[in-house]
Amino acid sequence: MQPATPFARQKKRRGSDPDSSDGAAADQPNGHGASPSSGEDIPPSILSGLADCQRIDLPGADVLYVPRIFTREESTAFVAQLAALEQWKRPEFKIFGKVHLQGNYSCHFSDGGQLNYRYSGRDNVGQEFPEFLQAIRRRVEAVVRHIDGQRTDAKICPGDGEFQFNYCLANKYEDGNASLGMHSDDERDLFGPIASVSFGATRHFTLAHKRDKSVKRRIDLSDGSLLVMAGDTQRNYKHGVPKMKRVTDMRINLTMRCIRPRDSSRASGKKRAKR
Ligand SMILES: O=C(O)CCC(=O)C(=O)O
Numbered sequence: 001m002q003p004a005t006p007f008a009r010q011k012k013r014r015g016s017d018p019d020s021s022d023g024a025a026a027d028q029p030n031g032h033g034a035s036p037s038s039g040e041d042i043p044p045s046i047l048s049g050l051a052d053c054q055r056i057d058l059p060g061a062d063v064l065y066v067p068r069i070f071t072r073e074e075s076t077a078f079v080a081q082l083a084a085l086e087q088w089k090r091p092e093f094k095i096f097g098k099v100h101l102q103g104n105y106s107c108h109f110s111d112g113g114q115l116n117y118r119y120s121g122r123d124n125v126g127q128e129f130p131e132f133l134q135a136i137r138r139r140v141e142a143v144v145r146h147i148d149g150q151r152t153d154a155k156i157c158p159g160d161g162e163f164q165f166n167y168c169l170a171n172k173y174e175d176g177n178a179s180l181g182m183h184s185d186d187e188r189d190l191f192g193p194i195a196s197v198s199f200g201a202t203r204h205f206t207l208a209h210k211r212d213k214s215v216k217r218r219i220d221l222s223d224g225s226l227l228v229m230a231g232d233t234q235r236n237y238k239h240g241v242p243k244m245k246r247v248t249d250m251r252i253n254l255t256m257r258c259i260r261p262r263d264s265s266r267a268s269g270k271k272r273a274k275r
Contacts (some may be wrong), residue, residue, distance in 0.1 A: 034107040041142035045071060053147055055154055057205060058217055062154045062231035069143045069197065070136075071223040079199040079223075081132045081250045086174055093120060103179045103243075109133055115167050115259045119187055126167050133254075137165055140195045140256050143226060156193050156230045163192050165256035173203065176247030182208060182240035185229075185257070192258035193230035199223055201249035207239045221253070 025109065042050075049068050056063040070078065087107035092099050108117065110126025117124045129137065141164065148156040157163055185194055198221040205227065209215035221227060229239070241253075 011012060024183060032111055033146050041138060042069075042146065043071060045138075046143075047146075050143065050146060050150070051191055053151070055151070056207070056217060056219060058209075058233075058237065059215065060209070060236040061207070062156060062229070063207065063233055064147060064151070064154055064156065064226075064228045064230075065221075066143065066147070066228075067222060067223045067225040068231065069139060069226045070199075072224065075199050075224040078132065079250075081130075082170065082199060082254075083172070083250065085170070086129075087127060088170075091120075091122065103173075103177070105174070107170050109168040110259065111164075111166040111168070115261055117167055117169065117187070117189055117257065117259050119185075122132060123130040124169070131167065136254065136258055137168065138196065140197055140226065142226060143167060144193065144195050148227070154230065156228060157234040160190055163258060165195065165258060167257045168254045169257065171253045171255075173201070173251045173253070174204075175250065176201075176244035179243045180241040182206070182238040183208070184234045184238050184253075186234040189259050189262060190234075190257055191260060193228050194219070195256040196227040197228070197254045197256070198225050198227075199249060199253075200251040201247050203241055203244060203247065203251050205239065207233075209237055211236075 023131050046069055050066060052068075053064055053066045056065060085107060088105040089107060091102045093102060094100070108124045108126040109129045110117075111129065113128035115124065115126050117126065146154060171180070200223055202220050202222040205219045205221045207217045207219070219227065
């Protein structure tokens, strides 16, 4: 299967198929078509809560936080399905020649099972999205488009707003000892907004300006929440998930991304901070 065109310009709307109970466009080869911004793919209880969407006040960044885009039942089911994935791995990284294990487990998914996202000097070809992850992605896209259509104070989707997330980086934090170092997702292969969804334990998420050390924010990412980082956020800020020793529960985070299809053998030429 060919990777989906990341920016889909097609005008066919996902909700237009009356036989499609989950809102997926039946005529899209990967079940992943463009979705409406009118909210018909979003359960009413979630749709009404989108009014709680907060713009995080940071200069030179477009960051939005929505406390809940999945019902509690959905979150509970998804966290169990995510935890059971066989693909989790704890990657190694080297500092001054010494091998260390990353503090959290990760795995990667992509349309067509062939898109490569290279970071920290490693190729990460995403496997095909499992069906439940497609459902998560559909919700995330519907919510992102809905917010994009509603808000005038943030630049979220580039172009005409028709885009698809074609790649997902999943991170699993077994407990509060697992963390993710400060970094930017500014690799050449990436474009468009990054949508981060969290399941399980609430964890702090830190955003720090790259040049002005006085500009820093901490956001608590709770179960079922969505954080969107768009515009110049990656250019101006680093982000990370610090340790929280008192947290004993697991957290799983998914970042939905737009990746430019390219030859997986080509390095991005850019090194990323230790994660
Ligand atoms: O776990 C999180 O909330 C952040 C994940 C992240 O920063 C990343 O995947 O680049």
